[in-house]
Amino acid sequence: MEAAKNNNNERTSNGSIHGPTNPMVTPLLNDLYQFTMAYAYWKANKHQERAVFDLYFRKNPFGGEYTVFSGLEECIRFIANFKLSEDEIDFVRQSLSPSCEDAFFDYLRGLDCSDVEVYAIPEGTVVFPKIPLLRVEGPVAAVQLLETPFVNLINFASLVSTNAARHRKVAGKSKTLLEFGLRRAQGPDGGISASKYCYIGGFDATSNVAAGKLFGIPLRGTHSHAFVSSYMSLDEITDRSLRRKDGSSTCEDFVSLVQTWLSKIQLLNGVFGETNQSELAAFISYAFAFPDNFLALVDTYDVMRSGIPNFCAVALALGDLGYKAGGIRLDSGDLAYLSCQARKFFCSIEKEFGVPGFGKLIITASNDLNEETLDALNKQGHEVDAFGIGTYLVTCYAQAALGVVFKLVDINNQPRIKLSEDVSKVSIPCKKRSYRLYGKEGYPLVDIMTGEDEPPPKVGERILCRHPFQESKRAYVVPQRVEELLRCYWPGNLDKKLEPLPPLKEIRERCINQLEQMRPDHMRKLNPTPYKVSVSAKLYEFIHFLWLNEAPVGELQ
Amino acid sequence: MEAAKNNNNERTSNGSIHGPTNPMVTPLLNDLYQFTMAYAYWKANKHQERAVFDLYFRKNPFGGEYTVFSGLEECIRFIANFKLSEDEIDFVRQSLSPSCEDAFFDYLRGLDCSDVEVYAIPEGTVVFPKIPLLRVEGPVAAVQLLETPFVNLINFASLVSTNAARHRKVAGKSKTLLEFGLRRAQGPDGGISASKYCYIGGFDATSNVAAGKLFGIPLRGTHSHAFVSSYMSLDEITDRSLRRKDGSSTCEDFVSLVQTWLSKIQLLNGVFGETNQSELAAFISYAFAFPDNFLALVDTYDVMRSGIPNFCAVALALGDLGYKAGGIRLDSGDLAYLSCQARKFFCSIEKEFGVPGFGKLIITASNDLNEETLDALNKQGHEVDAFGIGTYLVTCYAQAALGVVFKLVDINNQPRIKLSEDVSKVSIPCKKRSYRLYGKEGYPLVDIMTGEDEPPPKVGERILCRHPFQESKRAYVVPQRVEELLRCYWPGNLDKKLEPLPPLKEIRERCINQLEQMRPDHMRKLNPTPYKVSVSAKLYEFIHFLWLNEAPVGELQ
Structure with a gap:
């Protein structure tokens, strides 16, 4: 005893x-x-x-x-x-x-x-x-x-x-599943519990910092639409210099480098007209903060006419300085269609500009996903690598x-x-x-x-x-x-x-x-x-x- | 500043x-x-x-x-x-x-x-x-x-x-609404938050002791089916004495008093055959613990053939000693029908045995209630005074x-x-x-x-x-x-x-x-x-x- x-x-x-x-x-x-x-x-x-x-x-x-x-x-x-x-x-x-x-x-x-x-x-x-x-x-x-x-x-x-x-079963083994539910969870602990038990059920990471700290669950997150719309123009970027990844030199005008790439891309894209400049400013600013893991939310204004070209210009400019961009997140619209268009665009850049790996940039999708929408995406065909799932997952809607x-x-x-x-x-x-x-x-x-x-x-x-x-x-x-x-x-x-x-x-x-x-x-x-x-x-x-x-x-x- | x-x-x-x-x-x-x-x-x-x-x-x-x-x-x-x-x-x-x-x-x-x-x-x-x-x-x-x-x-x-x-809107102002959701809530805090915010939304009380302590919400609760089925027979009751409420004397054999009432009720009821004796033992035991607020869950075996007569016998015996019983809880079956039958039975006892107020004993109903079932009960007509609502309420099902x-x-x-x-x-x-x-x-x-x-x-x-x-x-x-x-x-x-x-x-x-x-x-x-x-x-x-x-x-x- x-x-x-x-x-x-x-x-x-x-x-x-x-x-x-x-x-x-x-x-x-x-x-x-x-x-x-x-x-x-x-x-x-x-x-x-x-x-x-x-x-x-x-x-x-x-x-x-x-x-x-x-x-x-x-x-x-x-x-x-x-x-x-x-x-x-x-x-x-x-x-x-x-x-x-x-x-x-x-x-x-x-x-x-x-x-x-x-x-x-x-x-x-x-x-x-x-x-x-x-x-x-x-x-x-x-x-x-x-x-x-x-x-x-x-x-x-x-x-x-x-x-x-x-959700894992329908998404398949090869996809990355991210739990993004804290805001819609049933209270603080509803969110923390959901993060923990979604991880047990096969999710790969969470956005919930408290759960990351409590349980050692990997964390993920980039930026929101508010970050993009908090910028008005490129003039807001005061320090335009960015050091090369290997530290060997500094690009004094990274903004110009991005703009040069953007012009080349526009030609390739065949779509004329300016991309949204406040979005471009936000992306560049985010790249200054995280040059090594540049991920951008591309749907604040228009995915194919603005978000993707802006993202690619920044990613290519980062590439010139030895950095490798991470990828994009889509948070609205027809995720199947947009992910395929984005993938096609990335591949054409890889081919046209000879940038190895550019076609394999990670595409993350979010926006009210659940078992049914994942299933529908699979049936339709898509190019999404990672899914961010919130409300339906954590509240067991x-x-x-x-x-x-x-x-x-x-x-x-x-x-x-x-x-x-x-x-x-x-x-x-x-x-x-x-x-x-x-x-x-x-x-x-x-x-x-x-x-x-x-x-x-x-x-x-x-x-x-x-x-x-x-x-x-x-x-x-x-x-x-x-x-x-x-x-x-x-x-x-x-x-x-x-x-x-x-x-x-x-x-x-x-x-x-x-x-x-x-x-x-x-x-x-x-x-x-x-x-x-x-x-x-x-x-x-x-x-x-x-x-x-x-x-x-x-x-x- | x-x-x-x-x-x-x-x-x-x-x-x-x-x-x-x-x-x-x-x-x-x-x-x-x-x-x-x-x-x-x-x-x-x-x-x-x-x-x-x-x-x-x-x-x-x-x-x-x-x-x-x-x-x-x-x-x-x-x-x-x-x-x-x-x-x-x-x-x-x-x-x-x-x-x-x-x-x-x-x-x-x-x-x-x-x-x-x-x-x-x-x-x-x-x-x-x-x-x-x-x-x-x-x-x-x-x-x-x-x-x-x-x-x-x-x-x-x-x-x-x-x-x-x-839920309050459909139940009506006059009903007592009890939040019973802690077990089914989305985590500990999901339960505590639900208790707090259901109270704000117009509920009267909760079963959640932690929420009662944290927020001063009134608490309610009686006993479960397990309590009833934990008893086997009346022999388990060793101390059979119960003091009158006014302290003037002690009834030495409360169990016999209950049994006497039960026989009278059975005659009134016109249903012959014994009620469940383990249920009766549980009720008597619960009455010894809470003679002043005796509430019983009456559906463990059979509401009208066992639970109600057993409850009434104990309530009447308590009445003899100056105590006033609280009422019953129904947790299964046709709540509209059973509540009406129970009310009718209570009223016939009030009339037959001249016990004022017996017809007004509180009838509480629980069992997967939600807006729809409350609405259906209203349409059907019922005699429920208080509703205990859990799952559908607290998880916002x-x-x-x-x-x-x-x-x-x-x-x-x-x-x-x-x-x-x-x-x-x-x-x-x-x-x-x-x-x-x-x-x-x-x-x-x-x-x-x-x-x-x-x-x-x-x-x-x-x-x-x-x-x-x-x-x-x-x-x-x-x-x-x-x-x-x-x-x-x-x-x-x-x-x-x-x-x-x-x-x-x-x-x-x-x-x-x-x-x-x-x-x-x-x-x-x-x-x-x-x-x-x-x-x-x-x-x-x-x-x-x-x-x-x-x-x-x-x-x-």
Whole structure:
């Protein structure tokens, strides 16, 4: 027991829990009824009864057939730090009835999660409805106080990492995906959480500086339309000199160099008429600031008549001084058409002026992108290398919530079931184990739940997998590989080996690998095949025995 | 100037900014490009140029014609505390190019918002598209660093308070509205923000204890299904005694008293067969904990056959001892039907057993409620007194984001316009004032923007209000009352009277009053009439002059 205690302490003190603690996540981040129930349990002297709760969701989001599980590390950090301050206890006292006994608040004062056990599927795993993501065991009052924070921490995390994975799926592996959602996110932490969990789901970088600092996520960003329109004319550029990259000399009039290039380009382009001079001034000014990574937003005035020629003139001038420009961003209009036109233009410059690599300048597109617009762009054909995605990604606009629930499945070694007229809402009782069974081709075939004490499925041995509620749906499976899904992340009083909490990059890699491992028909956008989730024959019998026992017998009147 | 500085300091130190600071809201809660632009402005020695930005949205959410403006106080608190720490400056340095000059980071080190001015519409005001919610003036680099945090803080706040107001509108004034969304919210702060801004929008209470503590919002909560199913039988109740409310004596066997009442009720009910005994045990246990405010969730097994009779038996037994029960919560099934049945049952008990007030017990309903289900319940007829609303409310499921933008409208006293092929995206240039003009019946008639230096509209004097972009849409108005919308919340270097930041309750009252003041046809759910937003004749002319000036002339090819 001491060893386990030490284990817990290690998790809280020696940094084996990575990353910062969200200061908002305290035991008061809770529904009031968790405290009223805690009091009622305590008053009935029932608070120490050992309960088992399953945390799971009922339906995959976004019309898909898979979900990426995220948020675990924050739950474990929460449990490691679970302790009510005097101030918080006072507030709970004010919020409950004045008749509540003082001794309850002494109990709250001493409450921690050292006798709670948490078993979970590793973060970043592809998961499915009904299979417990977490199994939490411990004194019923303590475990109920974990419900709201755990569900809150997992719901949005899993939803947004799934959304990110779906965007990655449609964009394809070769594209760079940038999360640009902070401004439209649901509050400051909605933005920070989105940045973190989009990274897990397969995004490459974020614009969110706070998330970059907190989690080490790569950052990206250039300039906005306001920067462009803050310039009026080239006269605003007072210092026109720029040093060559190798430091060997200085170009005294970089502006003239740009203008010379612009004339050549105009001839090539065959379009006469001036480009927007305030835009040109802004680009030159931005190039002075970032000569080594010149990226420009080219749609403030007119992409093909102004933004692209202006950008190319600056990029070519930078090239003369040994710098290599980065590329452009398109933020409006027909992104497919404009990206192809821009690419064609870059290639013609590469060819005409003999500038190697100019044709491969990076084209980034943004502007209300989502799964559907990415899909449409793919079908139309485009030349975009990187997508900046905001609103639809971070707010999970297509479906703004996941229905994660936390259900009592056993108390005092008595299995409990929650009935409902809606079968999909009936809970699966008992303290359970779950396994993922893999087939010959290496794909996961089915997840199966069994009672805690049943022997595990064995490689090469036939096992009957039953739909938990539909009698006729069942299949024999001979697994080629068996993976137990729940692992111990918080041992309570047990002297158990703890599963490590990996750094964010590893979670992201796990997620990407997991997604690649899935059979493609489960992952497709249109009419995906549901992945099978089952129970053992024994558990099936028991569920239905309990169901009949608990359900009232109707009367036809 | 000193006086103004003091004003700022007062705002930061003497508590005139109410409530706590969100620790996530630091200057790094920003898009990287705000820092790259700051560097580029600085490098071009343009960073101190005086710029004016408007913060506004383009379209009302949820298919409606109004929006509740929220989030202002958090913006003012952000600006009051705006200061980069050494640690943050180091991180910005790492995130920008290594070629960035050191002196820039000295500039960041000294940067605060003492020379920024913020004019805003008071929080809790009903607002409309295109009208600036905030006008922010100051050195261009500093103001750009406010864009992302301001937009983040206002977007979700305004969206969710509007959503709450819409729910209130359909529920009606007499109902109690409870926000129960923490578990499904977009992260911890998504939940806390939702609780705060739903309260502003007209909700009465929240289940979120953290929000209760932070903002003084009333808290509500009873127990969950897990509490009910954690009980197996009446044998679990060991101490069966309950003291009378007046303390005069003790009922030694409260359980028997309940059982006696249950038998009487069963006879009245005409339904034979036992109610669920584990549910009864849970209710009795909960009553022991909260005899003075007994509220029970009655749908764990069967509402009419078990939950209601069990609840009534406990409530009647409590009544014998001088306690008054609170009511029930329904969390599944046909809420209209069940609430009517429950009410009928309560009334028959009041009549049959002569228990005054029993028929008026509070019926609370929850379970995936939203505007549509509330509307449907109203049409069907119901007996619900209080609604607990979660997912759809707090995640703004029907529309998960508002499109607040922040646009440059003037720099160095030069008006700027942002063009777009989509007219709705063209910005309205110039440093402006805005007014709300009221008609004879006291309703707001139209909002009008004018240039900064134009004389304000006068009561009783005819003024031409023009649609900003459609030439033919214009109307003369003779206002009976004129209200200037923008007020000074942060004075910069000016010695201006500061608008107070009212406490949350006042903001909520303002919001409720504002909503009641609107003409009903703007507020209705189906096909509401758009509220008119206009510009003065002079501003109209100027917008179109600038537009023609900036827009490229097309070539038909």
